Amino acid sequence: MVSPHPALSADLTPSAGAAPVLDLRAVARALPAGALPPLSAAGRSVALRTWRGRMVNEHCSAQVWASLLPQAMRAAVPPALLPGLATAAGDELRHAEQCAGVVVALGGAAVAPLPALRPLPAHAHLPPLEAFLWNIVSVGCISETVAVSLIRAEHLELPDGPLRALLGQILADEVQHARLGWTTLGVLLPRLDAAGRARLEAYLEVALAHQIAHELPLLPLNALPEDPGLPAAGVCRGAEARALFFATLGEVIVPQLEAAGLRARAAWAAAQLRPEALAA
Template sequence: MHALPEPERHVVATAWAFRYRVELDAALRFARLGERLETLAAPEALVSLARRATSDEQRHAALCEELALAYGHLALPEPPAAVAEVAPVGLPLRQQVLYELVAACCITETESAAVLTTLNAADTEPRVRQVLHDLLRDEVAHSRLGWAYLAREHDAGEVAWLGRHIPFMLAGSISPTLFASGTPAEESPVLQRHGVLPHAHKRATFVRTLEEVVLPGLERFGVATAPARQWLAQRQTAPA
């Protein structure tokens, strides 16, 4: 790997270590979703997608760990034993599963695929390119799981109730600092070579994907997006 100035190296190592933890959490989440989809008698194809996603995310975690250590990260967290519930307390299981699949797949995995697509188009280190390609292939499939389940639930009944919850899903999918100014190291263009988008580029990718893919997709299935659009507008106009 090409040498990096220390501030940029730290940003890259921290980013891959963060992805490591996110992938471990996702593996547990998809395992739980697979069980719940089976309980709800969802089509076997969707149950199988969730189970495959579990093994995908475990493999992703190992790849992210490899790169975090290669860039000098010294203290990776222990694998989590459980993952937090994201759906509001009190929802029936069917709505709880729909909420979690929309949050995890239609939003988080779709946004992740957009970031990875952008990074795959960049001139990256050979090993980084291999890892990014592997991650992107699987994240696209994970995104499709959420959209397929949303389509099924839309055909079976009412999904408009999700609209008021989308801002909470969006807030949970991003770093608290995404809409703040980045440090000089976080904005360095050399980050892309090592699999990390500069901060402003990452924010722009999030917004573009939300406006062009996620929100139109939700609207297509009858989910109101006015609350989400208001949430986005407030963050874009807030002082950095």
């Protein structure tokens, strides 16, 4: 998923005018009857908003992974790393269809405004390998590791049943996406010279701030309706999810970047003070 994803680079504000529509009604993957708990009208409305948002995010994540493949090919990265990029794009499309199935099971239509899909940054001022590495760090190492953490926490809260199985499948894929990011970093980082490594370390501040700016709006602090069915419908509490989000960045991702050989702690401290992070 990402992330709730970001991932990645989609603007979730529908564009003005005749915005294109994401319509997954024809490909929504049906859930068995009784897959979801009974919900109040208010609870159902929140659950629908949550799962429709996930559907859109997953769909947009496919664009990000798909864009990484040609960038990787232009950079002549080792061919063993290429199939995983295409697989991840396909996974995200399937995740969107799975989330669409939950929307349908909640009694909704698997239709939503399609956000503007911003192109993946080309970082054209950099050598191709370095430009690709910037993006795979942002997408694979940072966004997908955040996704793993948030989805794992939700998965733990769900009772046994079809929804837990569905989220477990998505989680397994997100783990692979994050592993691809970290594996790629391990393979390509030694190929950067000292100047390239310093540029990547400086970029980490931007990438981490972007992660905050992108993710926090997806984890709103709104009070949830009093509905005992909501946790079993996969609706998380925003405050807890935000705490987990920051813990994942500060206590997992930053140390892992440091372990890979990058000075990430200073970047993380500075990222949290950047205007785009403070405004989120």
